[in-house]
Amino acid sequence: KNEVEQSPQNLTAQEGEFITINCSYSVGISALHWLQQHPGGGIVSLFMLSSGKKKHGRLIATINIQEKHSSLHITASHPRDSAVYICAVYGGSQGNLIFGKGTKLSVKP
Amino acid sequence: NAGVTQTPKFQVLKTGQSMTLQCAQDMNHEYMSWYRQDPGMGLRLIHYSVGAGITDQGEVPNGYNVSRSTTEDFPLRLLSAAPSQTSVYFCASSRDFSGGYTFGSGTRLTVV
Numbered sequence: 001k002n003e004v005e006q007s008p009q010n011l012t013a014q015e016g017e018f019i020t021i022n023c024s025y026s027v028g029i030s031a032l033h034w035l036q037q038h039p040g041g042g043i044v045s046l047f048m049l050s051s052g053k054k055k056h057g058r059l060i061a062t063i064n065i066q067e068k069h070s071s072l073h074i075t076a077s078h079p080r081d082s083a084v085y086i087c088a089v090y091g092g093s094q095g096n097l098i099f100g101k102g103t104k105l106s107v108k109p
Numbered sequence: 110n111a112g113v114t115q116t117p118k119f120q121v122l123k124t125g126q127s128m129t130l131q132c133a134q135d136m137n138h139e140y141m142s143w144y145r146q147d148p149g150m151g152l153r154l155i156h157y158s159v160g161a162g163i164t165d166q167g168e169v170p171n172g173y174n175v176s177r178s179t180t181e182d183f184p185l186r187l188l189s190a191a192p193s194q195t196s197v198y199f200c201a202s203s204r205d206f207s208g209g210y211t212f213g214s215g216t217r218l219t220v221v
Contacts, residue, residue: 004151035212041215041217043199043201043212043215044212045212048208048209086151086152088152096157097152097210099144099152099153101150101151
């Protein structure tokens, strides 16, 4: 069983739609990261959170520590949001990040 | 610009050849790590370092060596390349284990 599960694996949306990507984890953590990987391959850190909610522009990340669940929301989605979104938790046995397999988002104009 | 510089971007190796993937950061981060990304799998940790002179193995260390002689540099060496090492490799750094991570742009390696 994967320690970090993301859903859905693939998501296609129309421009302007509200998008939610989910992440569930089974290990105890001190922090959860949301990353964005562009079609060109580069990885950018979007959020790091250990409780509550964070907002940056049209992106909102929430975490529920008790339920071991986090969500990434994108409001008013745009084609430039098309990317792979990766959830990662800090809690590995080597003190490392454990990554989900990613959610591939495609936003159509 | 501050960040993580990873070279080369692309490389093709023959089975049995060796090579070094370079990684340098200018943010004075103590923690550096190498990951590989394969289709259908999440990034997996190869080796990591918590500071100059200190390295340790991650989840998939076999076939790779690292060293950390300075805070800035963390090269990854493939000792004898195998087709199973065909992958995309990312270097990352952060202030500490749980801090915000900065990733390099990746190296796409093909071993034939």
